[in-house]
Amino acid sequence: MTDRSPLAPAAFPSLPSIEGVTLRTARAGYKAWTRCDLTYVEMDAGTAVAGVTTQSKCPSPEVEWCRDAIPLGSARALVVNAGNANAFTGHRGRAAVEAIAARVANHLSCLPSDVFVSSTGVIGVPLPIDKAEAGLDAAFTAIPCGWEEAATTIGTTDTYAKGASASAMIGDVRVELVGIIKGSGMIAPDMATMLGYIFTDAAIDPALLQSMLSAANKRTFSCITVDSDTSTSDTVLAFATGKAGNAPLTSMDDAGADAFHAALTDLCRQLAHLVVRDGEGATKFVEINVEGATSDDSAHRIGLSIANSPLVKTAIAGEDANWGRVVAAIGKAGEPADRDTLSIRFGTTQVASGGLAVEGYDEAPVAAHLKGQDIVIGVDLGLGDGRATIWTCDLTHGYISINADYRS
Amino acid sequence: MTDRSPLAPAAFPSLPSIEGVTLRTARAGYKAWTRCDLTYVEMDAGTAVAGVTTQSKCPSPEVEWCRDAIPLGSARALVVNAGNANAFTGHRGRAAVEAIAARVANHLSCLPSDVFVSSTGVIGVPLPIDKAEAGLDAAFTAIPCGWEEAATTIGTTDTYAKGASASAMIGDVRVELVGIIKGSGMIAPDMATMLGYIFTDAAIDPALLQSMLSAANKRTFSCITVDSDTSTSDTVLAFATGKAGNAPLTSMDDAGADAFHAALTDLCRQLAHLVVRDGEGATKFVEINVEGATSDDSAHRIGLSIANSPLVKTAIAGEDANWGRVVAAIGKAGEPADRDTLSIRFGTTQVASGGLAVEGYDEAPVAAHLKGQDIVIGVDLGLGDGRATIWTCDLTHGYISINADYRS
Numbered sequence: 001m002t003d004r005s006p007l008a009p010a011a012f013p014s015l016p017s018i019e020g021v022t023l024r025t026a027r028a029g030y031k032a033w034t035r036c037d038l039t040y041v042e043m044d045a046g047t048a049v050a051g052v053t054t055q056s057k058c059p060s061p062e063v064e065w066c067r068d069a070i071p072l073g074s075a076r077a078l079v080v081n082a083g084n085a086n087a088f089t090g091h092r093g094r095a096a097v098e099a100i101a102a103r104v105a106n107h108l109s110c111l112p113s114d115v116f117v118s119s120t121g122v123i124g125v126p127l128p129i130d131k132a133e134a135g136l137d138a139a140f141t142a143i144p145c146g147w148e149e150a151a152t153t154i155g156t157t158d159t160y161a162k163g164a165s166a167s168a169m170i171g172d173v174r175v176e177l178v179g180i181i182k183g184s185g186m187i188a189p190d191m192a193t194m195l196g197y198i199f200t201d202a203a204i205d206p207a208l209l210q211s212m213l214s215a216a217n218k219r220t221f222s223c224i225t226v227d228s229d230t231s232t233s234d235t236v237l238a239f240a241t242g243k244a245g246n247a248p249l250t251s252m253d254d255a256g257a258d259a260f261h262a263a264l265t266d267l268c269r270q271l272a273h274l275v276v277r278d279g280e281g282a283t284k285f286v287e288i289n290v291e292g293a294t295s296d297d298s299a300h301r302i303g304l305s306i307a308n309s310p311l312v313k314t315a316i317a318g319e320d321a322n323w324g325r326v327v328a329a330i331g332k333a334g335e336p337a338d339r340d341t342l343s344i345r346f347g348t349t350q351v352a353s354g355g356l357a358v359e360g361y362d363e364a365p366v367a368a369h370l371k372g373q374d375i376v377i378g379v380d381l382g383l384g385d386g387r388a389t390i391w392t393c394d395l396t397h398g399y400i401s402i403n404a405d406y407r408s
Numbered sequence: 409m410t411d412r413s414p415l416a417p418a419a420f421p422s423l424p425s426i427e428g429v430t431l432r433t434a435r436a437g438y439k440a441w442t443r444c445d446l447t448y449v450e451m452d453a454g455t456a457v458a459g460v461t462t463q464s465k466c467p468s469p470e471v472e473w474c475r476d477a478i479p480l481g482s483a484r485a486l487v488v489n490a491g492n493a494n495a496f497t498g499h500r501g502r503a504a505v506e507a508i509a510a511r512v513a514n515h516l517s518c519l520p521s522d523v524f525v526s527s528t529g530v531i532g533v534p535l536p537i538d539k540a541e542a543g544l545d546a547a548f549t550a551i552p553c554g555w556e557e558a559a560t561t562i563g564t565t566d567t568y569a570k571g572a573s574a575s576a577m578i579g580d581v582r583v584e585l586v587g588i589i590k591g592s593g594m595i596a597p598d599m600a601t602m603l604g605y606i607f608t609d610a611a612i613d614p615a616l617l618q619s620m621l622s623a624a625n626k627r628t629f630s631c632i633t634v635d636s637d638t639s640t641s642d643t644v645l646a647f648a649t650g651k652a653g654n655a656p657l658t659s660m661d662d663a664g665a666d667a668f669h670a671a672l673t674d675l676c677r678q679l680a681h682l683v684v685r686d687g688e689g690a691t692k693f694v695e696i697n698v699e700g701a702t703s704d705d706s707a708h709r710i711g712l713s714i715a716n717s718p719l720v721k722t723a724i725a726g727e728d729a730n731w732g733r734v735v736a737a738i739g740k741a742g743e744p745a746d747r748d749t750l751s752i753r754f755g756t757t758q759v760a761s762g763g764l765a766v767e768g769y770d771e772a773p774v775a776a777h778l779k780g781q782d783i784v785i786g787v788d789l790g791l792g793d794g795r796a797t798i799w800t801c802d803l804t805h806g807y808i809s810i811n812a813d814y815r816s
Contacts, residue, residue: 058739058747088735088747090764123732124765227718228636232736310635310718310803314811324531327496328640331466339466339496356498357532395718396812400805403722 007277007285007373007393008160012148015165016176018199020044020241024142025153028135030083030121030128036153038132040139041078041197042108047241049075049116050210052217054234060087061094062117063233065101069113073206075239076114077104078197080154081132082182083121087232092126099129103136118195118235120156120182151180154195157402158182158278164270168202168263170256173246175202177267181236183275184226196221196236196271202260203242204249211252212261213238213268220268223300224391226279227399228308238264276391281398284316286375286391293386298335303390305333306377313395319370321363323351326377341382346370415685415693415781415801416568420556423573424584426607428452428649432550433561436543438491438529438536444561446540448547449486449605450516455649457483457524458618460625462642468495469502470525473509474643477521481614483647484522485512486605488562489540490590491529495640500534507537511544526603526643528564528590559588562603565810566590567686572678576610576671578664581654583610585675589644591683592634604629604644604679610668611650612657619660620669621646621676628676631708632799634687635807636716646672684799689806692724694783694799701794706743711798713741714785721803727778729771731759734785749790754778 021043025036051070053063069075079100086093101112108114119127151161166177183194198213213236221236242248249257277285288306293299306312309329315322323344330337340355347369350358369375375394429451433444459478461471477483487508494501509520516522527535559569574585591602606621621644629644650656657665685693696714701707714720717737723730731752738745748763755777758766777783783802 054739055742056736056739057741057743057745058735058750085732088732088760088764090748090762092764123735124760126764228716232739308636310807311811314808317808318812320812324493324496327466327531328464331462331464331640333465334463335465337465340498342466352496352532354498356496356500356534394812395808397805397808399718400722400725400803400808403719404726404728404802404804 003159005159005278005282007282012151012161012163013165015147015163015178018176018178018241019201019243020047021199021239022144023146023150024139024144025149026135026139026142028081028131030081030131033083037082038135038139039080039150039153040136043076043239044241044243045076047075047239048073048204048206048209049237049239050206050213051235051237052214054231056232058088058232060085060119060233061089061097062086062119063235065097066116066235066237069116072113074114075116076108076110078116078237079104079136080195081119081127082154082156084119084125084127085121085123085233086119086127087123089124089126096127096129096132100132100136103133107140116237118233120195120233123232147178147180154180155182157184157280159184160278162271162274162278164267164274166263166267168256168259170202170246170249170260173244175200175244175246175260177263179267179271181271181275184278184280194231194234194275198238198267200240201244202240202249203244203246204240204260208249208251209238209240212264216265216268219265220272223389224272224276225304225307226276226393273391276393279393280402281396282393283396284373284375284394286316286377286393288377288379288390288392290379291387292381292383294336294384295386296388299386299388302330302333302335302337302379303388305329306379307390307392310395313392316370316375317394317396321346321351321366321370326379327352330379336383337381338383343380343382345378347376411567413567413686413690415690420559420569420571421573423555423571423586426584426586426649427609427651428455429607429647430552431554431558432547432552433557434543434547434550436489436539438489438539441491445490446543446547447488447558447561448544451483451485451647452649452651453484455483455647456481456612456614456617457645457647458614458621459643459645460622462639464640466496466640468493468527468641469497469505470494470527471641471643473505474524474645477524480521482522483524484516484518486524486645487512487544488603489527489535490562490564492527492533492535493529493531493641494527494535495531497532497534504535504537504540508540508544511541515548524645526641528603528641531640555586555588562588563590565592565688567592570679570682570686572675572682574671574675576664576667578610578654578657578668581652583608583652583654583668585671587675587679589679589683592686592688602639602642602683606646606675608648609652610648610657611652611654612648612668616657616659617646617648620672624673624676627673628680631797632680632684633712633715634684634801681799684801687801688810689804690801691804692781692783692802694724694785694801696785696787696798696800698787698789699795700789700791702744702792703794704796707794707796710738710741710743710745710787711796713737714787715798715800718803721800724778724783725802725804729754729759729774729778734787738787744791745789746791751788751790753786755784
């Protein structure tokens with residue numbers, strides 16, 4: 001890993017173990033590195049699964065595999081390969097995924113569709129099946145490891161290991177949720193993709209878990225952007241072992257379902273923020289709160305238009321309260337907006353309102369806010385009740401250095 | 409002006425004068441600079457006008473003024489203010505535009521709606537009416553100047569003056585077209601916007617001129633992007649004085665209409681390329697040819713998705729034939745695409761085809777192509793007949809320096 005992001009948390013958190021989940025890592029040698037690069041997670045029989053994957057029209061074979069397996073609802077294992085995305089590799093890429101699933105299925109005496117596979121790294125190079133198989137064989141007999149080692153092993157250009165936890169009460173049973181994630185951009189191809197894995201001991205029907213995960217995804221992972229480039233391989237999977245002993249959740253009306261949903265959403269938000277905080281070249285974490293839009297979806301698109309604007313992102317890097325660039329980004333979003341009802345805040349200071357600059361606003365708190373690491377931009381469109389929050393980072397020389405001063 | 413773009417033409421071209429068009433410049437002093445910053449163009453009575461303006465939902469009052477005046481079809485003057493965009497300035501911005509139009513109308517004894525106004529520069533500061541009026545008074549009595557001086561005066565962060573010409577035969581009459589343009593990005597707010605002005609001595613009905621300009625715009629200005637940030641103020645106006653003496657064009661069926669349309673489109677393309685070649689921080693001019701899409705519009709959107717991808721743009725800056733990033737950009741476009749029928753070229757070399765890398769393709773010509781200043785990326789989606797060409801530039805440290813290492 002390269003220099004730790006200035007926005008990284010001080011340390012990897014202390015995370016509880018999840019009953020029914022066993023983590024192991026091994027070195028398949030996908031790249032010329034000496035670290036472990038294959039993560040193998042075994043889950044007890046009866047584990048439910050849900051997932052969300054990239055909207056890309058050019059998905060990796062791993063994404064296609066997961067899309068087919070998720071609706072079946074059950075999981076026994078997860079394999080994550082780091083250093084090779086196996087994307088855009090035709091039938092050879094598909095064959096590698098099938099070989100991995102078959103080898104794990106044989107080892108666990110389960111169905112291949114119970115085995116979930118992700119890969120992250122360079123695009124266009126088929127994952128070498130021999131290395132994957134040897135790596136798996138090593139993993140099968142490896143000593144189990146902890147969350148931090150697994151979170152480190154799934155990473156590529158990540159500058160720190162990312163994990164988080166949450167908990168909820170279902171009836172009188174406390175259930176635990178733990179997530180690990182990797183990513184240093186919505187995409188940073190060749191070397192990165194967002195992959196997130198959530199494990200819980202709760203007993204929950206896979207269809208309900210899927211609906212909760214999809215809803216959480218819409219408000220968390222779908223609300224972050226580093227560079228607007230969506231990956232071929234983005235995947236978030238949630239596994240529920242059912243070992244906590246709670247009365248199984250099967251509907252949102254069940255006691256504890258709301259609490260579990262809230263905990264799952266909270267965990268997704270934590271993980272999503274960890275990715276933005278490792279955005280390539282990032283020096284500022286930026287929250288964009290949009291309100292007063294004609295709908296929540298419209299607010300979401302306006303927020304993303306601001307968050308993806310290179311000019312807004314470079315202004316923040318330059319600690320410049322350049323609200324004119326925010327106006328331009330709102331104007332180009334293609335969503336309902338009325339220049340003359342629009343107002344903009346930096347931090348808590350209103351800088352523009354009713355179609356023009358707020359005359360004589362105090363620049364001192366704005367300048368102080370922009371010098372910090374956590375920037376909040378507020379936009380009120382003055383049109384309706386639609387709202388959304390988007391998280392992003394600034395755009396700096398570091399991003400250019402990582403992505404241009406580099407050859408594949 | 410800062411250092412001339414490495415992609416700039418060797419010199420400003422030799423351009424013919426257009427009968428019925430008189431150029432003058434003056435110093436209004438919108439910024440603390442000593443150069444002229446107000447361009448005043450007088451056109452003889454009978455001049456037809458057409459125009460296209462930004463799609464932004466937060467347009468400048470100048471854009472709104474032009475949108476109202478264009479359908480009336482006649483023009484007598486153009487005023488361009490450099491150094492202040494007058495955007496997002498409420499009723500005070502509108503009043504400044506009205507004051508300028510009124511003063512010119514009084515000077516020329518014409519209607520205010522015959523006066524076209526553009527402004528470019530910082531957003532959010534009302535254009536000072538007293539400076540505009542004093543600048544206009546100075547311009548009214550200034551000695552007429554040439555195209556290069558006018559092209560220089562409309563510029564802001566532009567690193568070189570931009571002009572081009574074309575000609576066409578209408579019957580046995582040769583008509584001339586000259587255009588000047590400024591812009592160093594689709595937007596580079598605070599200090600730039602794309603403003604283009606085309607002048608011709610052809611006699612042409614304004615409605616026909618409008619339809620030709622709109623069609624040309626769709627294939628030229630709408631096909632360029634520097635940073636994906638659409639301006640609040642982008643404007644292209646075409647003025648036809650009718651002094652060439654050709655039989656007036658009133659329909660596409662008239663003799664010479666096709667030739668004139670082709671010349672106008674050619675001129676628009678030249679001007680559009682000049683803007684990309686002055687893209688902020690640009691070191692490479694990039695043409696993206698998309699074919700095989702399900703429609704031309706779909707090809708256009710896929711081309712823009714590639715052209716706006718920070719990861720594609722940084723790869724080109726790094727002279728890296730990173731076609732995986734092109735695949736990812738196609739995949740995220742939201743348009744029909746099939747990974748397994750997709751092929752990609754760099755220069756003339758096919759690097760990926762049928763869903764995977766072309767095995768053993770010769771990397772030498774690809775590397776040589778990427779070391780050049782003019783990069784061509786070809787994408788064949790293999791789905792239909794839709795095609796589009798998009799032009800952009802690379803994304804470099806220069807862009808970050810211009811936009812982040814800077815305070816407004």
